Amino acid sequence: MNPKPVNWIENAAGRRVPDRVNGEPVVPFQGVGKYKPQGRTAGRPIRVCQDYPGDGDKRAPDLKTALQRCGLKDGMTISTHHHFRDGDLIANQVFDICADLGLRDLRWFPSAAFPCHAPLIRHLDSGVIHHIEGSMNGPLGDYCSRGHMNGAAVLRSHGGRWQALQDGEVHIDVAVLAAPCADAFGNCNGSDGPSACGPLGYAEADAQFADHVIVVTDHPVPFPCTPWQIPGQLVDYVVVTDRIGIPEKILSGTTQLTKSPDRLRTAELIVRFAEAAGLIRDGFSFQTGAGGTSLAVAHDLSAMMKEKQITASFYLGGSHALPVQMMQEGLIRAIIDIQAFDLEAVRSARDNRNHISCGPFITYNDHGKGNLNSLTDIAVLGATEVDVEFNANVVTHSDGRLMHGIGGWQNCVHAKTTVLAVPSFRDRMPVIVDRVTTLSGPGELIDVVATERGLCINPRRTDLLQAVKGSGLPVIDIHDLHRTVLEICGGPPDPPKLTDQLIAVVKWVDGTVLDSVFGISRKV
Amino acid sequence: MSSAGRHGNGVRSDCRIRFDADASGVQIDIQSKVKSLYGRQIEEQIRDDLKRMGLQKARITIEDAGALPFALSARLETAVRRAGVTVKSPACPEQRIQPEASPKQRLRRSRLYLPGNLPHLLINAALHEADGVILDLEDSVSAGEKDAARVMVRNALLAVDFADCERMVRINQLPMGLEDLEWVIPYGAQLILLPKCQHADQVRQVVEKIDALDPGYPVWIMPVIETTLGCFHALDIATASDRVASLTLGLQDYLADLGVPQTPEGRESLWAKSQVVNAARAAGLGASDAVYTDVSDADGLRQYALQARQLGYEGMGCIHPRQIKTVHEVFRPSRDEIDRAQAALRAYDQGVAQGTGVTAVDSKMVDAPIVKSAQKIVDLAVKLGLLDADWRTRDNRSRT
Numbered sequence: 067m068n069p070k071p072v073n074w075i076e077n078a079a080g081r082r083v084p085d086r087v088n089g090e091p092v093v094p095f096q097g098v099g100k101y102k103p104q105g106r107t108a109g110r111p112i113r114v115c116q117d118y119p120g121d122g123d124k125r126a127p128d129l130k131t132a133l134q135r136c137g138l139k140d141g142m143t144i145s146t147h148h149h150f151r152d153g154d155l156i157a158n159q160v161f162d163i164c165a166d167l168g169l170r171d172l173r174w175f176p177s178a179a180f181p182c183h184a185p186l187i188r189h190l191d192s193g194v195i196h197h198i199e200g201s202m203n204g205p206l207g208d209y210c211s212r213g214h215m216n217g218a219a220v221l222r223s224h225g226g227r228w229q230a231l232q233d234g235e236v237h238i239d240v241a242v243l244a245a246p247c248a249d250a251f252g253n254c255n256g257s258d259g260p261s262a263c264g265p266l267g268y269a270e271a272d273a274q275f276a277d278h279v280i281v282v283t284d285h286p287v288p289f290p291c292t293p294w295q296i297p298g299q300l301v302d303y304v305v306v307t308d309r310i311g312i313p314e315k316i317l318s319g320t321t322q323l324t325k326s327p328d329r330l331r332t333a334e335l336i337v338r339f340a341e342a343a344g345l346i347r348d349g350f351s352f353q354t355g356a357g358g359t360s361l362a363v364a365h366d367l368s369a370m371m372k373e374k375q376i377t378a379s380f381y382l383g384g385s386h387a388l389p390v391q392m393m394q395e396g397l398i399r400a401i402i403d404i405q406a407f408d409l410e411a412v413r414s415a416r417d418n419r420n421h422i423s424c425g426p427f428i429t430y431n432d433h434g435k436g437n438l439n440s441l442t443d444i445a446v447l448g449a450t451e452v453d454v455e456f457n458a459n460v461v462t463h464s465d466g467r468l469m470h471g472i473g474g475w476q477n478c479v480h481a482k483t484t485v486l487a488v489p490s491f492r493d494r495m496p497v498i499v500d501r502v503t504t505l506s507g508p509g510e511l512i513d514v515v516a517t518e519r520g521l522c523i524n525p526r527r528t529d530l531l532q533a534v535k536g537s538g539l540p541v542i543d544i545h546d547l548h549r550t551v552l553e554i555c556g557g558p559p560d561p562p563k564l565t566d567q568l569i570a571v572v573k574w575v576d577g578t579v580l581d582s583v584f585g586i587s588r589k590v
Numbered sequence: 591m592s593s594a595g596r597h598g599n600g601v602r603s604d605c606r607i608r609f610d611a612d613a614s615g616v617q618i619d620i621q622s623k624v625k626s627l628y629g630r631q632i633e634e635q636i637r638d639d640l641k642r643m644g645l646q647k648a649r650i651t652i653e654d655a656g657a658l659p660f661a662l663s664a665r666l667e668t669a670v671r672r673a674g675v676t677v678k679s680p681a682c683p684e685q686r687i688q689p690e691a692s693p694k695q696r697l698r699r700s701r702l703y704l705p706g707n708l709p710h711l712l713i714n715a716a717l718h719e720a721d722g723v724i725l726d727l728e729d730s731v732s733a734g735e736k737d738a739a740r741v742m743v744r745n746a747l748l749a750v751d752f753a754d755c756e757r758m759v760r761i762n763q764l765p766m767g768l769e770d771l772e773w774v775i776p777y778g779a780q781l782i783l784l785p786k787c788q789h790a791d792q793v794r795q796v797v798e799k800i801d802a803l804d805p806g807y808p809v810w811i812m813p814v815i816e817t818t819l820g821c822f823h824a825l826d827i828a829t830a831s832d833r834v835a836s837l838t839l840g841l842q843d844y845l846a847d848l849g850v851p852q853t854p855e856g857r858e859s860l861w862a863k864s865q866v867v868n869a870a871r872a873a874g875l876g877a878s879d880a881v882y883t884d885v886s887d888a889d890g891l892r893q894y895a896l897q898a899r900q901l902g903y904e905g906m907g908c909i910h911p912r913q914i915k916t917v918h919e920v921f922r923p924s925r926d927e928i929d930r931a932q933a934a935l936r937a938y939d940q941g942v943a944q945g946t947g948v949t950a951v952d953s954k955m956v957d958a959p960i961v962k963s964a965q966k967i968v969d970l971a972v973k974l975g976l977l978d979a980d981w982r983t984r985d986n987r988s989r990t
Contacts, residue, residue, distance in 0.1 A: 148715055327911035328714050465626040493603045493656020493710075494624045554713070554751075556635070556659040559627035586626075 088217045095578040108234035122251040122305045130163045132303040136278035142239035147269040148178035160434035160457035162213040165194045169419040175267035178199040178471045201471020211467045213585035217584025219477025219570035225430030231275040241276035243312040244270045248283035252301025253294035261311040264415045266295045273300040284310045288473045293474025294312045324358030328518035333362035336381040336516045342537035350443040353382035356407045359487040367396030371397045384424035385411040432575040456509030466562035466586045479511040490517040496551045501538035504583040563587035594668035599651040603710035605654035609669035613649035622654035644678030660749035663711035664741040683749040689778035692756045693834045693963040699905035699921035705730035706739035713744045718911035722756035740773040747777040756887030775803040787813035788820040790830035797831045817847045821862045824869030836869040841880040867902040881907035895920035907918035928971045931964035
C-alpha cells in the first residue's frame with residue numbers, strides 16, 4: 067500500500083516523525099499555533115431530494131441492506147461514534163456484515179474505541195479492516211502496540227477529528243450513527259428511548275461530512291422527532307433494530323467521588339491554588355471532566371462558590387450530575403456539552419435550555435472562528451506522564467503501550483490555565499519523568515502539574531508563581547519533584563523496549579504530526 | 591517452599607514472593623506490571639538481598655504489583671525466614687535519615703493509624719500532615735502476618751519519608767510486644783504505643799528493653815489504657831518512667847471490658863476519659879483521646895473531638911487521613927503554648943545573635959528540637975490566624 071519510502075524528520079517539538087503515514091503525506095508539527103492551512107473546507111456530494119422517498123420514509127429493512135445500498139467497496143472508510151462508550155452494540159455488527167459481504171482493507175474511523183470493540187481484532191487479522199484511526203485503548207491498543215495491525219493508527223483529539231474531516235484529511239464514505247431516538251426521515255436525538263445517552267456531539271461531524279449516513283435506532287418515533295440534534299436532511303437510510311446499546315455501560319461509573327486520600331489532597335490543592343491565583347471570580351468558566359480527582363475538584367469548587375457567592379458563566383462538558391446540580395443551584399449559568407456521563411446529565415440536556423448540546427466544532431475545533439477552550443479559565447485534566455519540561459503524555463504508558471485515547475485533552479489544554487492532576491508516581495511507575503514516552507501535548511500549554519506532593523507551576527507562568535507567593539501552598543520545582551519520585555521508585559526506570567515499527571502517530575489539533583508511537587518488544 | 595506478601599485483585603504497591611531453597615544457584619522469575627521499567631533493578635535487588643542474607647541457592651518467584659524497593663526486600667526476607675532459614679544479615683534498605691529523638695512535649699493533636707503490613711498505605715502517609723504516624727503491629731495485623739508486618743515496618747522506618755510526623759509504632763501486647771521492639775527501636779521509631787497497658791511494670795519492661803537495644807536517644811512511650819484496671823492504675827502508669835510522654839486510651843476494649851455499647855453521647859466512657867486525662871495531667875503529661883470509628887461522619891467526628899478537648903485532651907487518633915483536618919481544627923494550640931513557643935524562639939534568636947548555640951528560657955534549655963517544635967507551633971498559630979506573621983517585630987501577644 068505504501069510504495070514511496072518514508073522519510074523521518076525531527077519536528078518542532080524535537081520528536082522524530084514520518085513524512086508519510088499509511089501512504090499519505092503528512093505535515094510535521096511546526097509549533098503551537100504555527101500551522102495555518104489555506105483553502106476551503108471539504109464537503110459531502112450534492113444530493114437531490116428526488117432521489118429520496120417522497121413520503122420521507124427512509125427505512126431500510128436491515129443494516130446489511132442499508133450498507134449495500136450505500137455502495138460499500140474495498141478500501142472505504144466507515145465511521146461510528148462513541149456515545150455508548152463500552153456499551154456500543156453497533157460497530158461490531160457493521161464489520162461482521164462487511165466480512166459477510168467479502169469486503170477488505172476498510173478503514174474504521176470511530177470517534178473513540180472501547181474494550182467492547184475487541185471482537186474487531188479478528189477483522190483486523192483477516193484483513194477486512196486495514197487499520198483504525200481513532201483512540202486505541204484496551205485490547206485494541208494492545209493489539210496495535212504489538213505491531214499486528216496492517217496500517218498505523220492515527221490518533222486525534224475530538225477537535226482534531228473534526229479538523230481532519232473539515233480540512234479534507236479524512237473522507238468518510240459511510241457513517242453509521244446509532245441514535246437512541248429517530249423518526250423514519252432520519253431526524254434523531256440522544257435524549258429519549260431505552261438507550262438514551264444525551265448529546266450526540268461526536269456524531270455531528272460524521273453526519274455533515276460523510277457521503278452516506280445511516281441512522282440506526284431502537285426507539286423509532288413518528289415524524290417529527292423532537293428535538294432533533296441531527297437533522298434528517300443529512301441522512302440516507304434509517305434502520306430500526308432491537309438494541310443499539312447496553313444502557314448500564316453507556317452511563318459509565320466514572321462519576322464516583324474518589325475516596326483516595328492522595329487524590330482528595332490533590333483536589334484540595336488545586337482548588338486552593340485556583341483561589342490563591344484569583345481564578346475563581348464571578349463569571350469564570352471551568353472544565354473538570356469526570357475522573358475521580360476532577361470530580362473532587364468540582365465538589366470543593368462548588369462549596370467555595372457557594373460560600374463566596376460566585377457564579378460561573380459556563381461549564382464545558384462532558385457533563386454529569388455534579389455540574390447539573392451546580393447549574394440548578396445557580397452556581398453555573400450554562401453547560402456546553404458534547405456528551406453526558408450519567409442519567410442526570412441526559413435529563414438536564416433534554417429539559418434545560420441552558421444545557422447546550424453541541425458538537426466538537428463548537429467546543430473543540432482548532433480550525434474555526436474562535437476557540438471555546440481558550441475562553442475557559444481553568445481546565446483540570448489528567449495524564450499518564452508529565453516531564454520536567456511540562457510536556458505530557460496521555461496515549462501510552464511508560465512502557466510504550468497504547469492505552470488511552472486523546473479525547474478532548476489536546477483541545478482543553480488551550481484553557482487559560484491548564485492544570486494536570488496526576489499522582490507523582492503510580493505504584494512503582496514514575497509519572498513525573500525526565501522525558502515523556504509519547505508527546506501528546508507540548509509543555510508550553512501546561513501551566514500547573516498538581517500532585518499529592520504539591521504543585522509544580524510552569525516557569526513560563528511567572529504571573530501564577532507570583533500570585534501564589536505567601537499562600538502557604540506547597541509549590542515545588544518540577545525537577546525537585548522528579549528527583550523525589552526517582553528516589554522513591556528506586557532510581558530511573560529503564561527506557562521502554564520498543565521496535566522500529568511505526569504503529570501509530572499522534573496528531574496535534576491542527577492536523578500536524580506531533581509524535582510517533584513505535585511497537586513494544588514482544589518479549590515484554 | 592514458603593511465600594510472603596500479597597498479589598491479586600486490588601493489591602497495589604505490594605508483591606508476593608515465593609522462596610524455595612532447593613535450587614542450584616539463584617533462579618529468579620519475575621512477573622511484574624513494571625517489568626519493562628524496573629525488571630532489571632528488581633532482579634539486581636533480589637540478588638543483593640539474597641547475598642546479604644547469606645543465601646547462595648534460591649529459587650525466587652515474584653508476582654509484583656509495583657512494590658517499592660523497601661517492600662520488595664521486606665517480602666523477600668519474610669519468605670526466607672518463613673522457610674526456617676537463619677539470615678546472616680537482614681534485607682534492610684539504606685537508612686534515609688539519621689534518627690533522633692522527638693521533643694517529649696511536641697504537638698500531638700493527631701496520630702494516624704497505619705496497618706503495618708500494607709505498604710501502599712505507608713508510602714504517602716506523611717502527606718496528610720498528621721502530627722504522628724503509627725505503624726501498627728497490633729490489631730490491624732492478623733495473627734498469621736505478625737512476622738511480615740515487623741519486617742515491613744522496619745523497612746518502612748528506614749526507607750519511607752515520614753517528613754515532620756512523629757514516627758510511632760504500636761507494638762503488640764506484652765510479651766510479644768517486647769520482641770517487636772527489636773524490629774523497630776534500632777531503626778528510627780520515636781514513640782512506642784504500648785497497648786492494653788494495665789500496670790506500671792509493663793511500662794518499665796518496655797523501657798528496659800528499649801535501653802538494652804540502645805537507640806542512642808530517648809524513645810517515648812504512650813501507654814494505651816483500654817481496661818477498667820488500667821484506668822485505676824493510670825497515674826502509676828503515667829509516672830512509671832520519665833519516658834512516658836503521653837497517655838491515651840482504647841475505647842473498644844474498654845467498653846468490652848465494661849460490657850456496654852458505645853453511644854454518641856459517650857456517657858459510658860466519661861469516667862475513663864476523665865480518669866486518664868487527669869492522671870496524665872497530674873504526671874505533667876499530655877493525653878490523647880481514642881479514635882472516632884465512623885470515617886464518613888464528619889459532624890460526629892467534630893463533636894467527639896470537641897468533647898475530648900473540653901475534657902482536657904490535646905489530640906486524638908485518626909483512622910483515615912480525611913479525619914486529620916477536622917481534628918486539627920478542633921485541637922488548635924492554646925495561648926499558653928503559643929506564648930511559650932514565642933519565648934523559646936526569641937531566646938534562640940538572641941542566642942544566635944550572641945553567638946551561642948544553646949540558650950534557655952527561665953531554667954529550661956532551648957536546643958534544636960525545641961526550636962523546631964516551637965517554630966511549628968508559631969507557624970501553626972500564624973496559619974490559624976492566632977498570631978500575626980510579623981509577631982517578632984511587633985512584639986504583640988497572641989490572640990485566642
